[in-house]
Amino acid sequence: MDQTPLPQPLDDDGELTKLHPNYSHALRVHTTLSSIPFLVGALVLEGAFKGEGLFPSGIIAGPVLLIALALIIRIPMTRYNARGYQISADRLRVVRGLMFRSDTVVPFGRVQHIDVAQGPIDRFFGIATLTLHTAGNHNASVALPGLGEELAREMREDIRAHIRRETM
Amino acid sequence: MSETRRTAPLGVVIGALGSIQNAILPAVAIAFSGVGGGGRFLVALGVGLAAVTIGVVTSYVGWRRTTYTTGETDIRVESGIFSRAARSVPYERIQDVSLEAKLLPRLLGLVAVKFETGAGGADDLALTYLTAAEGERLRQLVRERRDEEAAAALAADPDAPATPAPAEAGPETGQVLFAMGPGRLLTFGLFEFSLAVFAVLGGALQYVDNVTSIDVWDVDLWYGWLKEQGSTVATLGPVAQAIGAVVGLIGLLIVGSVTGVVRTFLRDWGFTLTRSARGFRRQRGLFTRTDVVMPAHRVQGLVIGTGLLRYRFGWHSLSFVSLAQDDKEQSHVVAPFAKMAEIAPIVASSGFRLPGEATAWHRASARHRTDLALRDAAICVAAAIPTAIFAPAGLVLIPLGLAVLAVGANLYAWEFRRHAIDDKQVYASHGFLSPKQEIATRLKLHSVEIAQGPIARLRGYATVHLGLAGGSFAMRGVPIAEAKALRAAVLETIAGTDYSRLDAPPAPQALSGAQSEFSANLRAT
Numbered sequence: 001m002d003q004t005p006l007p008q009p010l011d012d013d014g015e016l017t018k019l020h021p022n023y024s025h026a027l028r029v030h031t032t033l034s035s036i037p038f039l040v041g042a043l044v045l046e047g048a049f050k051g052e053g054l055f056p057s058g059i060i061a062g063p064v065l066l067i068a069l070a071l072i073i074r075i076p077m078t079r080y081n082a083r084g085y086q087i088s089a090d091r092l093r094v095v096r097g098l099m100f101r102s103d104t105v106v107p108f109g110r111v112q113h114i115d116v117a118q119g120p121i122d123r124f125f126g127i128a129t130l131t132l133h134t135a136g137n138h139n140a141s142v143a144l145p146g147l148g149e150e151l152a153r154e155m156r157e158d159i160r161a162h163i164r165r166e167t168m
Numbered sequence: 169m170s171e172t173r174r175t176a177p178l179g180v181v182i183g184a185l186g187s188i189q190n191a192i193l194p195a196v197a198i199a200f201s202g203v204g205g206g207g208r209f210l211v212a213l214g215v216g217l218a219a220v221t222i223g224v225v226t227s228y229v230g231w232r233r234t235t236y237t238t239g240e241t242d243i244r245v246e247s248g249i250f251s252r253a254a255r256s257v258p259y260e261r262i263q264d265v266s267l268e269a270k271l272l273p274r275l276l277g278l279v280a281v282k283f284e285t286g287a288g289g290a291d292d293l294a295l296t297y298l299t300a301a302e303g304e305r306l307r308q309l310v311r312e313r314r315d316e317e318a319a320a321a322l323a324a325d326p327d328a329p330a331t332p333a334p335a336e337a338g339p340e341t342g343q344v345l346f347a348m349g350p351g352r353l354l355t356f357g358l359f360e361f362s363l364a365v366f367a368v369l370g371g372a373l374q375y376v377d378n379v380t381s382i383d384v385w386d387v388d389l390w391y392g393w394l395k396e397q398g399s400t401v402a403t404l405g406p407v408a409q410a411i412g413a414v415v416g417l418i419g420l421l422i423v424g425s426v427t428g429v430v431r432t433f434l435r436d437w438g439f440t441l442t443r444s445a446r447g448f449r450r451q452r453g454l455f456t457r458t459d460v461v462m463p464a465h466r467v468q469g470l471v472i473g474t475g476l477l478r479y480r481f482g483w484h485s486l487s488f489v490s491l492a493q494d495d496k497e498q499s500h501v502v503a504p505f506a507k508m509a510e511i512a513p514i515v516a517s518s519g520f521r522l523p524g525e526a527t528a529w530h531r532a533s534a535r536h537r538t539d540l541a542l543r544d545a546a547i548c549v550a551a552a553i554p555t556a557i558f559a560p561a562g563l564v565l566i567p568l569g570l571a572v573l574a575v576g577a578n579l580y581a582w583e584f585r586r587h588a589i590d591d592k593q594v595y596a597s598h599g600f601l602s603p604k605q606e607i608a609t610r611l612k613l614h615s616v617e618i619a620q621g622p623i624a625r626l627r628g629y630a631t632v633h634l635g636l637a638g639g640s641f642a643m644r645g646v647p648i649a650e651a652k653a654l655r656a657a658v659l660e661t662i663a664g665t666d667y668s669r670l671d672a673p674p675a676p677q678a679l680s681g682a683q684s685e686f687s688a689n690l691r692a693t
Contacts, residue, residue, distance in 0.1 A: 107659060
């Protein structure tokens with residue numbers, strides 16, 4: 001217990017570290033992928049009403065396409081900017097959310113286990129998601145996506161070393 | 169040391185009886201349905217017999233194939249007729265051992281033993297039907313093994329001074345902390361007013377519908393009956409009608425109260441909470457008798473609940489939040505119906521503190537109250553608009569009245585929405601017409617989150633979620649600056665002690681750590 005690092009100025013409102021720049025690209029790909037079903041749906045509707053001649057063609061698919069484009073161009077950047085993290089000697093702070101902000105702090109002493117996960121898109125962009133699991137029912141797992149692959153592994157090792165030292 | 173045993177042979181009888189019970193319904197259904205004409209009773213008998221035979225054989229083979237082994241470090245259970253399953257649970261992972269005796273097993277002197285690991289209801293290891301003595305022996309064994317391990321862990325720790333664990337010498341019987349006699353149960357039952365019996369009746373009617381030829385869902389039948397009765401009532405005049413309505417209401421009240429009393433008696437008969445050196449032990453139940461032991465150091469938090477009416481009479485309930493689950497509920501009720509004066513000793517004995525005079529309660533932000541009231545009123549007003557357009561003239565008053573009520577309710581709810589923090593614990597209280605209080609130890613929290621919606625961000629307040637094992641803990645409408653201070657204070661405590669040291673029962677090093685944190689907190693404040 002005595003070898004715990006000195007409590008450095010524990011400022012939980014300090015400057016946030018930005019995520020890996022590639023994360024915004026990955027988000028863009030995700031947004032694009034999730035907008036495809038809506039576009040397909042719009043096109044199907046468009047096709048169904050084609051024969052009726054009720055309204056000019058493109059009145060459904062057009063706006064859907066515009067909205068999707070706006071989302072794909074705008075949202076990833078704003079979401080990227082809204083996210084961030086802050087790691088100190090004994091805790092990790094994760095900030096996320098555009099409309100509904102959430103600002104979570106997990107002390108390393110309460111981490112049960114740690115995951116580093118990479119989906120196919122993440123792998124392409126060389127980023128990874130670090131997930132800390134705690135025993136609490138709320139925030140049972142706190143995910144920090146969009147870290148550089150190397151950094152995520154390093155952070156995992158750091159946190160693990162911290163846990164081991166405490167437990168010994 | 170390890171020995172392999174079978175469950176009690178009498179358990180086969182219970183399994184067989186269960187299968188007979190299961191066989192009766194299909195047999196009766198076949199007997200009363202049109203299948204097979206005249207010979208259907210024979211068919212029914214045949215099906216029933218087959219089901220019983222299969223049930224008895226399965227139950228016997230199942231018993232033959234189920235063994236449990238109490239080893240050095242774990243309990244292993246092997247079971248399964250065709251697909252074998254072997255499960256092993258280390259003693260140190262067992263949160264508590266509960267014994268449950270339903271009516272039938274109880275008559276035969278058997279109990280179901282459940283080892284709670286915090287994995288959640290269905291995943292827990294259970295041994296159905298051991299003799300009561302064997303169940304008690306297993307429980308004792310688990311406790312001893314766990315204590316041995318704890319002692320070994322302590323001995324291995326060079327920092328720990330050589331004080332003997334105080335738990336060793338304690339007598340097994342313990343002291344009764346809380347018990348409910350029939351008089352108390354009656355009062356409790358009256359507050360448990362329930363009209364669930366009508367739902368049961370509805371279900372029974374449906375069943376009658378299936379078995380007999382009376383079509384209970386035939387609207388015309390009821391309508392004709394009602395019209396007949398209605399015209400009879402109409403001829404009686406307004407006074408008689410009023411009397412009829414009052415009598416009907418009184419009838420409902422009586423039925424509801426009796427239901428409540430009966431259910432309470434069934435569930436909580438002979439409720440006793442005892443505190444022994446090793447933890448809390450709760451026994452209750454009239455037909456299904458349950459016996460649950462909760463180690464004191466596994467208690468993560470407390471919930472003091474109450475009800476709309478009982479709050480006015482000063483009745484409260486106390487539950488322990490822990491990783492183990494109680495029956496269907498998340499927390500263990502340790503005092504379902506008690507005055508605060510009776511709850512206080514239980515709380516003290518679990519190592520917690522009730523909020524007292526010194527507790528500095530903070531109200532939720534007044535802006536939070538205003539926003540909630542406005543939001544609820546706005547929903548009602550929004551409902552009023554289509555009502556005003558489409559419905560008959562007077563009806564628009566209903567949603568408008570609801571809007572006023574919503575504002576009133578929110579203003580009143582603000583009375584109860586408070587939070588507090590002291591050197592060891594965090595407190596939160598909330599509720600619409602009666603307060604529900606939650607208490608948790610700062611040390612046993614796992615994470616802190618400050619959450620804000622768009623309105624909350626605009627108006628400068630937040631919800632603070634604290635990660636509590638086995639439960640949830642939230643403070644709503646906390647002004648943002650206060651929320652941040654709170655988080656800093658709680659994190660200070662959490663980060664000081666590692667998770668692995670949380671459950672160590674007598675942990676002097678944790679104490680000293682906590683003390684240094686307190687001084688750190690003092691400096692910080």
